[in-house]
Amino acid sequence: MSDTELQFRTSTFGGFQKQDVLNYIETSNQEHREKLEAVRRELAETEAAKAAQAEEIAAAQAQTEAKEKELQALREELAAALARQYGPPLYLMDEDRIRANCRVYTEAFRRHFGPGARPLYASKANSFQRIYEIMREEGMGIDVVSSGEIYTALRAGYDLGQAYFHSNNKTDEDIRYSMDHGIGYFVADNVEEIKAIEAEAARRGIKQRVLLRLTPGIDPHTYEAIATGKVDSKFGSAIETGQAEEITLFTLRQPHVELVGFHCHVGSQVFAEDVFERAAVIMLEFAAHMEKAHGYQTRQLDLGGGYGVRYVECDPVLDVDAKVAQVAAAAKGACARLGIALPEIHMEPGRSIVGDAGLTLYTVGTVKE
Numbered sequence: 001m002s003d004t005e006l007q008f009r010t011s012t013f014g015g016f017q018k019q020d021v022l023n024y025i026e027t028s029n030q031e032h033r034e035k036l037e038a039v040r041r042e043l044a045e046t047e048a049a050k051a052a053q054a055e056e057i058a059a060a061q062a063q064t065e066a067k068e069k070e071l072q073a074l075r076e077e078l079a080a081a082l083a084r085q086y087g088p089p090l091y092l093m094d095e096d097r098i099r100a101n102c103r104v105y106t107e108a109f110r111r112h113f114g115p116g117a118r119p120l121y122a123s124k125a126n127s128f129q130r131i132y133e134i135m136r137e138e139g140m141g142i143d144v145v146s147s148g149e150i151y152t153a154l155r156a157g158y159d160l161g162q163a164y165f166h167s168n169n170k171t172d173e174d175i176r177y178s179m180d181h182g183i184g185y186f187v188a189d190n191v192e193e194i195k196a197i198e199a200e201a202a203r204r205g206i207k208q209r210v211l212l213r214l215t216p217g218i219d220p221h222t223y224e225a226i227a228t229g230k231v232d233s234k235f236g237s238a239i240e241t242g243q244a245e246e247i248t249l250f251t252l253r254q255p256h257v258e259l260v261g262f263h264c265h266v267g268s269q270v271f272a273e274d275v276f277e278r279a280a281v282i283m284l285e286f287a288a289h290m291e292k293a294h295g296y297q298t299r300q301l302d303l304g305g306g307y308g309v310r311y312v313e314c315d316p317v318l319d320v321d322a323k324v325a326q327v328a329a330a331a332k333g334a335c336a337r338l339g340i341a342l343p344e345i346h347m348e349p350g351r352s353i354v355g356d357a358g359l360t361l362y363t364v365g366t367v368k369e
Helices: 003-010 018-086 095-112 129-137 147-155 172-180 191-204 243-252 275-294 320-338
Strands: 090-093 118-122 141-144 163-165 185-188 208-215 257-263 300-302 344-347 358-361
Touching: 018 090, 018 358, 095 118, 095 129, 095 320, 095 344, 129 141, 129 147, 141 147, 147 163, 147 172, 172 191, 185 191, 191 208, 191 243, 191 257, 208 243, 243 257, 243 275, 257 275, 275 300, 275 320, 320 344
Parallel strands: 118 141, 118 344, 141 163, 163 185, 185 208, 208 257, 257 300, 300 344
Antiparallel strands: 090 358
């Protein structure tokens, strides 16, 4: 091979001149360097934008915290002024929240039980004049447990014809006072109370409407002191022992008492999944027995109150609409199975209406360390 041929061969690559190849490689490298530099610039801009955004978020958070501190200072100043004006202990209630809680129940009852069914506010949860005005305006029934609550509801202009008078130890004076002011319904606990209501109604020449409190024999899995639906409860007449049937027949024989239905209350602070469903089924089975055995048709069934409210973080959040839907499904299914009409259903929310709607102001007396 000649020197000329060797020089030519070493200066070509696959038919391309060596310089052309070197130029191509250099151009490609430059393009890659430019692309790399563009990516670096883009990343730097992104990091700068993120840093700026983080600064903005931190500034907004600081501003929010400052505003919260200002608001908290205003709240404390207002609370102190109210305490000075009215004196502690003092309830501060959120009316909008109370109304919203009422509407959750009224809308759920209308949606799942239909017209006629209604929630009754359990007055013992918090009884004062304005609360009865709110209940009237929101279309809520009420239950009362004392002459004092009746007096307060009257002062608020509440129609007592829509009120249910509970208590397992009503005095003769309680019965007279409530009838004087047109109480709609008594929820009677025992035979002695039925006798007293009959005597007072006879003296007035009226027929008084009554529901009987029965005990369905359910353990609601709540605190023992507020579990009221078990067989050995001091409240009501037990279905399991036959006492419920006895008091029902006794009441039906009274000429001045009109038995409109039955009531039960299994307990308070109930979070267990199916307590009210089971109570509804047991009560409806008893209603079906009374209809088939004695021809008595239940017009109203009050399942009481007791849905739990959150006092601590570990307490669950209850979906009231979903809970009412489950009770309605259980009740309707039981009625279909038993071949009876669905009675007018009531329940008695109390603390679930007002529990998250306020606070109480106190004055510290002493500090003991």
